[in-house]
C-alpha cells in the first residue's frame with residue numbers, strides 16, 4: 001500500500017513556483033500578488049488564511065489581507081471587491097467562506113473579477129469548468145488532480161466514485177475526472193445523501209474520492225481491494241491522549257481502509273496540503289494572464 005504524500009508533492013510544487021518567481025524578480029518584474037478577504041473570526045478560516053499567507057511568503061509571492069468584523073455590510077464588501085478587481089498590483093484574490101448570514105455570498109462571488117478569481121467560485125468560472133474551457137479550477141479539486149498526476153495514478157477508463165456533490169469539492173471533482181483529457185477520461189459516479197446502496201457503488205470504484213464531511217464514514221467493506229482512496233475530509237476530533245487534546249482525521253476509516261487499498265491520501269498531509277499548493281498555482285496563472293510568459 002502506498003501513502004500518497006501530499007506534503008512532499010506540495011513542497012515540489014512550491015519549489016517550482018519559488019524558482020519561477022525568483023526568475024520573474026530577476027528580470028525586473030514585480031512578484032505575483034495574492035490577496036484575501038476575511039470576515040469575522042472563524043477558527044478554521046483564520047488558520048487557512050494564515051497558512052495561505054505563510055506559503056505565499058515562502059515562495060516569494062506578495063500576500064495581503066483585507067479583514068472585516070462580522071457586522072461588515074454587503075455594500076462595504078462589494079466596495080473592497082471592486083477595489084481589488086481594479087487594483088493592477090493584485091493578480092488574484094479569495095473571499096474566505098463562509099460569510100455571515102446577512103451577506104448574500106452568491107452576489108459577492110458573482111462580483112469577483114473572473115480573471116482574478118483564484119478560487120474558481122465565480123459563476124462564469126464554474127460555467128467554464130462545465131464547458132471544459134480553460135479556467136481557474138477550485139483549489140481543492142485542482143490540488144487533487146495535481147496530486148493524482150504527480151503520484152502517477154492512472155485515471156483513463158477507470159471507475160471513479162466521488163462521494164459528495166458540493167460546488168467547491170465533489171461536483172468539480174466529478175467534472176474534472178470525467179473530462180476528455182489524457183489525465184482524466186474516467187467513468188465517474190457522483191454520490192450524495194440520497195444515493196441508495198452506497199456501499200455497493202463505492203465497492204466498484206477503482207478510485208474513490210471521499211468528500212462528505214463525516215469523520216471515518218468510509219469503512220473497509222465499502223472499498224474494493226486495491227482501490228486508490230482520496231480522503232478530502234478534515235475533522236478535529238477530541239482526543240485526550242494527544243498533547244493538544246485533539247487529533248485530525250478524514251472522511252475515511254484510515255486504519256482499516258489502508259489495509260485494503262493500493263494507495264491512500266493521509267489526513268493530515270494529503271489533500272489539505274495540496275489545496276494551498278493549488279491556490280499558489282492559480283495565482284501564478286492569474287499573474288500570467290496579466291504578464292504572459294515569454
Ligand code: NAP
Pocket residue numbers: 140163164165166167168169170191192193194195198211212213214232233234235251271272273275
Ligand atoms: P458539504 O458542502 O457539506 O457537502 C457534503 C456532501 O456530502 C453533500 O453533497 C452531501 O449530500 C454528501 N453527503 C452527506 N452525507 C452523506 C451520506 N451519508 N452519504 C452520501 N453522501 C453524503 O462538504 P464539502 O464542503 O464538500 O466538504 C467535504 C469535506 O471535505 C469536509 O470534511 C470538509 O472539511 C473537507 N474539505 C477539505 C478541504 C481540504 O482542503 N482538504 C477543502 C474543502 C473541504 P447532499 O448534497 O445530498 O446534502
